[in-house]
Amino acid sequence: MDQEVSLATIQLQNSTLSPPAIFNSSDWHLVHAIVPPYIFIVCLAGILANVFVLLVFFFQKGKWSVPEIYLGNLALADLIMLVCLPFWAMNILNYFSWPYGEFLCKVVNVSIIVNMYSSIYMLVMVNIDRYLALVLIMKARRLRRRRNAKVICFCLWLFGMIMGIPTATFRTVQYIPYLQTAACIIHYPSESWKLAHHLQMDLLG
Template sequence: MVLESRLTTVFLPIVYIIVFVVGLPTNALAIWVFLFRTKKKNPSSIFMANLALCDLLFVVWIPLKIAYHLNGNNWIYGEGLCKVLVAFFYANMYCSIAFITCISLQRYWAIVYPLSKRRRGNATSVGVSVAIWLAVWVLTTPLYLYDQTVELSNMKVVTCHDVTMPDQRTMAAGYFLTMGLLGFFVPTVVCMVAYVQMLKVLCSSMTDEAIARQRRKAVALIVIVLVMYLVCFGPSNVALLVHYSLLLAQRTNNGYGFYVVSLCFASLNSCVDPFVYYFISEDFREHVRNTLHLPQPADGGAPARVVHRAQVQEEHHHHLHLLGQQAEQ
C-alpha cells in the first residue's frame, strides 16, 4: 500500500526535488568559499567544508531517487547503481552526524576554554576528517554485499531498498541496528552534553550589556542548531531502529509510511547545513555577500573588521564573536 500510495510517488519526489534544487548550489557555494575564499583556515571551517562536501556528494545522486519514486517506485537502473545510491544515502547521514559532532565539540572547546592554546589544531582537524571519511566508507561496505533490488511480480516493479528478502533479514537488521545505535545515539549524547555545557557558560550572569547581547544570540543559535539536528536525524534513526527490530522479529511494520518519510526528511539536512554555516561563521557570511554582491549590513558605521578586532586576534573570527568576547571578559 505504501509503495502504491501518493505518499511515495508524489510527496517524496517533491521533497527530494527541493533538496536537490536548494542543496546543490548552496553546498557547491559553501565548498568554494571554504576552499578558495577563506584564507585563514581554522578547525571549524575544516569540519564545515567536509560537511558541505559530504552533503554535495549525496545531493548529486538525488535525481536517481526522484526518478525512482516518480516512476512508481520502479528501479530501472540496475543493481549496481541502487547499491551506490543506498550507500551514499546512509554515508551522508552518518558522515553528517560525525562532522556535526566535531563542530559541536570544537565550539564547546572554544566557548568553555576560550583562552587555551590549540597548536596544530588544523592538522588535527584534517586528520580527524580523513579518519571520519575512511570509517564511514568502510562502514557502508556491507550495503554492497547483499542485493538492494527486489522484483515484485504482483506490482510489476523492481524496488530499490524498499523490500528485504527473508534470507537477508538478519544481516540487514544487524547492520542498521548497529549503525543506528553507534552512528546516531552515541554522537547525540556527546552533542547534548557539549551543548548543555556551552549553554551553562553562555547563560552565566554578565554585567556588560554588549557581551550579554552577543551571548543571547549565541544561545539562540545553539538551540536552533540542536533542534534542527534532532528534527533531521532523530525521527529517521528512531524509525530505523523500530523498523529493523520488527524485521528481525519477523513482525509487520504498520508504520512503514512514517519510516520512509522520516528518511526523506533526514535528507533535508543537506540543504539546511549551508544556512547554518552562514549564521555560525562571520567569515562565511562576508565571503558569501562579496561573492553574490550583496550589500554589507549596517553595524553602526564601524567596519566589521574593526568592530571584531579582538575576535580576529584571539580566535580567527571563530563562532559568532564569542571567543573575542570571552577574551575581553
C-alpha cells in the same frame, strides 16, 4: 533510506492488495504527488547552498581554520548526498521500478549512507570544536590544530565507508511480485544480518 525501502518491500510482500490497488490508494497518490517534487526542490536549494559554501572556502585567502575544515567537509558530504537523492525521487515516480542497473543501485545507496554518517559526525565535531574554543580556550590549543582536524575528518570519512559495507553487500535489484517490477531493495541472507544492520543504523546513525 535502507530501512524505509526495506520496510516498504516487506509491507508490500505481506499485503493482499494487488498492484493496481496499492498504487491507486489515496495515500500512494499523496506520496507520489508530493514527495518527488519536494525532494527535487530540497536538492536544488541544497546543492546551490553547499556549492556556494565550498566556493567561498576554496577562493578565500590563507589556510582553512579548524572550523572551516569541519564545515568544508560537512558541505562536501551534504553535496554528495544531495546529488544522489534525485534517484530516490525518480524511484518513487517510477513506482519503485529501478531502471539504472545494479551498479547504480549499490553506488547511490552506499553514497547516501556514507555521507549520512559523515554528515552526522562532522556536525558533532563542529559543536565539540565550538565548545573547546569558547569554554576551554587555553587547554584546547593543542587539540584545536589543523592537522588534528584533517585526521579526524579522514577518520570520519573512513568510518562512513565502513558503515556503508552492509548496504554495498546486500543492496540488489530484485523482482518484486506485488509491484510487478524490478526494484532496488536490501536482500538479507538471514534474519540475523537484518537485525544486525538495523541495530547498526539505530545505534550509530
